[in-house]
Amino acid sequence: MPLAEPISVPSNAAVPNRYGALCTEIYDLDKPPGSLPDVPFYLDRLAQTDGPILEAACGTGRLLIPLLEAGLEVEGFDHSEDMLAVCRRHCAARGLTPSLRRSRFQDFAYDHDFAAILVPVGTFTLLDDFAEAFAVLKRFFDHLRPGGRLLIDQMPLAYLTNEKPDVRTWTTAEGDVLRIEGRAVEIDLLAQRRVTHDRYERWRDGRLVESELEVMAFRLWGLKEFELALAAAGFEAITVGADHQPGGRPRRSSRILNFEARRPI
Ligand SMILES: C[S@@+](CC[C@H](N)C(=O)[O-])C[C@H]1O[C@@H](n2cnc3c(N)ncnc32)[C@H](O)[C@@H]1O
Known part of the structure; x- marks a missing residue:
């Protein structure tokens, strides 16, 4: 309509979804590194992760930087050169030297696998074509080591x-x-x-x-629809939390759904 x-x-x-220079400047002013309530959630969920972590569409490093500062091994990619430039600047100012690449969800490729892949703040919904998004789920699966975890946050259909x-x-x-x-x-x-x-x-x-x-x-994805898509892409042990609350259950009033799934061993 x-x-x-x-x-x-x-x-x-x-x-669409370009994230140009002014958009980037405002994003960084509004959400500087370490902001938003998902940071303690991800620090907790990833604390025991043994191996490299990939943040897909890492943007300005809002989440990537506190994860690195906690001692986790995190790499990132993003398709916006403006967002990546700010991320590089923030990392350099803190003496952090992560691998950051300009790449897209649709064609990123690494020659090593990951113990976890993250897609926070609903960014996965920027893949606005169903078939393309499903192919990206499979690409995530292929880049995870056996037992590796995929963590994706999605806005509810509302x-x-x-x-x-x-x-x-x-x-x-x-x-x-x-x-x-x-x-x-x-x-x-x-x-x-x-x-x-x-x-x-x-x-x-x-x-x-x-x-x-x-x-x-x-x-946007329906809750059950996304669980089914994860299963069809090969994932198991699929769970859905809400609003980054430990043990949080999805409700009609939930603002963000926290999916987690595992590549079978
Ligand atoms: C809402 S921001 C999230 C940034 C960061 N993950 C965070 O949590 O603050 C969305 C990011 O997705 C990136 N993006 C959008 N479409 C993309 C695509 N097809 N491939 C890679 N990155 C993409 C944008 O450039 C932007 O940096």
């Missing part, structure tokens, strides 16, 4: 129908006002797909000096 007249999208802005615009502002250390105005422009309940237009802006001395449009396309 189209919700509103889409902002007219210039052709060079039509690449996120599909959230029509509330996202309007927020931040002030940088230099005094610029950064602003996001995001709104859903398409919700397709049949395809479980949602498209938003997120407009990022920089205001200086009352003037708009920079703006960026991010077209974000999400493909």
Whole structure:
């Protein structure tokens, strides 16, 4: 269902889920390394992990950095050069030297396997095509060692129908006002797909000096549907928690579902 007249999208802005420079700057201001309640959850879930961990779509290192600082061996990839550049800068400032690669979910490849693969904060839903997303689950499976674990967080289906615009502002250390105005422009309940237009802006001395449009396309999963997809990709011991609470069970009010699954030994 189209919700509103889409902002007219210039052709060079039509690449979905791009995470360009201004979007990256705001992401990092809003969610610096170590922020969000999933950090203690992942530190706890990964504490006994013996072997390398891969964070797929690691972005600015928000989660990757506290995991490294806890002594875990973590590598990351992301398709956004802007997000990776900030991650590299944060790592260098802390004397951390993880392997970070520019790569996509759809074609990442390593010559070694992992004891765990993570996809936090619902990023997996940015794979907005079912067949493509299922192929990525298989790619995760192939990159895990026997007994290795996949941990993926997903927004519940209710996120599909959230029509509330996202309007927020931040002030940088230099005094610029950064602003996001995001709104859903398409919700397709049949395809479980949602498209938003997120407009990022920089205001200086009352003037708009920079703006960026991010077209974000999400493909949401039903809880049972995702369990079945994990099983079809070969995973076992599939569990689903909620809201990063120890022993948390999914409820109608849950904001994020925490899937965990294992590659058989
Ligand atoms: C919501 S951010 C999450 C970043 C980080 N994992 C965190 O928890 O803060 C989503 C990230 O996914 C990346 N991304 C989106 N689509 C991707 C794709 N197809 N392949 C690799 N990375 C992708 C974006 O560049 C962005 O860094």
